[in-house]
Amino acid sequence: MGLSSDAPLLRAIDAVSGTAGRLAAVMAALLVLLVFGLVLARYGFGLGSVAMQEAVLWLHAGIFLLGLGMAFRHDRHVRVDVFSARWSARTRARVELAGIVLFLLPLCVFAVWISADYVAASWNAREGSRDPGGLPGWYLLKALIPLSAALLALQGIGQALRAARVAFPGEQPGA
């Protein structure tokens, strides 16, 4: 019993994912309002705005990119659990740990690395929308890609710590 020494770290990680996820939830509610508002403006008053159309895309991108970590924390990513349903909790935890180390973390590192140049080029050019009347600061939108990967990696470390507790009980420092 007792809290193991990594509990504060886990709490901090969950708090980061939770904050990003709640931010994404606000964006989801705003997305509904904004797209509805644009429909009203267009059909009611014949108004349109390129900047607002693009704001829709920013919200859309924010929702899933900022929500990845929270979805992982709450185990909402689809799994094929035909086989794993029959395994012991410890086996499942070991497989989970292997999956995080073998698949998830390399994937996140790759996403940060491969998008670094892509974002840097955009950032240096202070890239904005190509459409007249569009939003500036597209480099910030593109920067969401590595940010999202970093957030997911952070939650991945958290889930790995959780899995390790179940996979190797009694070997926890301070447990």
Add this chain to the structure above:
Amino acid sequence: MSLADAQLLMLVLLLLGLFAGLASGFPVAFVLGGVALLFAGLGTALGLFDPSFLEAFPNRVFGVMTNETLVAVPLFVFMGVMLERSRIAEELLEAVAAMFGRRRGGLVVAVLLVGALLAASTGIVGATVVAMGLISLPTMLRNGYCPRLASGAICASGTLGQVIPPSIVLVLLGDQLGNAYQQAQLKQGLFAPDTVSVGDLFAGALLPGLGLVTLYLLYALWVAWRQPERAPAISEAVPRTRGQLLRAIVPALTLIVLVLGSILAGLATATEAAAVGAVGATVFAALYRRLDFRRLAEVSLETVKVTAMVFAILIGAALFSLVFRGYGGDDLVHQGLASLPGGVFGAMLVVMLLMFLLGFVLDFIEIVFVVVPIVAPVLLAMGVDPVWLGVMMAINLQTSFLTPPFGFALFYLRGVAPPSLPTAKIYRGVAPFIVLQLLMLGLVASFPGLATALPEWLYG
């Protein structure tokens, strides 16, 4: 071993690796991306893979971020979750069951009708199956309904949301097919290509979707007529007043008219209609005094989780298909399909068979994102009509929800069904409905007009 042989070997290992990774139970999205990345690294080290294929990845992700069609996904999810959490969907089922329950076979007819109504207003499989499993399954079992018929009807009608527009499957499929269609035409030297929109697919899927409901209903009525002991009349249904009935049905009908009507009339895009539906569902929740800040926050958070799940698979599949292409997989599939005996018919048959079989182990999202971008350009270049292809794929994919062992609808029902109902009975119960779906698939295959006539009439 030649380079081509070595690459072929790697392709086979890549697919085997994918299936092994999926079987581990690790999230599908990360397995798709992770396995692809491992094989890209291995192939680069062995000189069998050109890593510059991976450089397209950030641009692919950015393409998903700035795709206006895909904005419909979070909006439809929001609408469905709102209807579920505010218990509007639940009341609809209770009211319709009370209306029909006193007749023989009435409850199963109610389940099928409500499934179709919910399908046409939201299109989220999980919510519908869970709601109906919680509300009508216990009543049906308690009153001596055949457990197989009851569970089969709930699973099958819960999956109607995938075929009857508006549906998230059709949004995703429309996006992928639209890309494939442009690609196919550019290859043929058509630089002002025709487009296929989500609206076209919605219109195309309407008649086959309604046909499917009709087939289900005919089957249920036939069972009630020939084997009345399997679908008895029940007496415990509390009769409703006309006012209560109206109150329960009005939200669903209004949303169907608003969302589907505006798309089919060509007034709004799928994305715009989805926003109208999301606001409409919220307004009804407020009118029925089910909305407060906590519920709004809960619905928004749930929307984020479901949306993140869908797009994680989309991004993982994007990386997987880049690596698949890097190993020459696309060309191989292209040659394979083009050299099949029977031309277009043969190619179509193989693709449909492949999708049906994959449906046993994979879910529709993975199939849409992994298989469609690979096979659709080939089929479309052979002259297959994109709307017809999309509708065929949608009906075919619907079976993936019902085919054991990995059928979502089955999981959801298992999750809420009483332990006294054996899983085997659920599996056997869906079998007749899978047969009906295959029958519908055959009908649309034989009479493409079922899918293409309505969009042509509406949009010219």
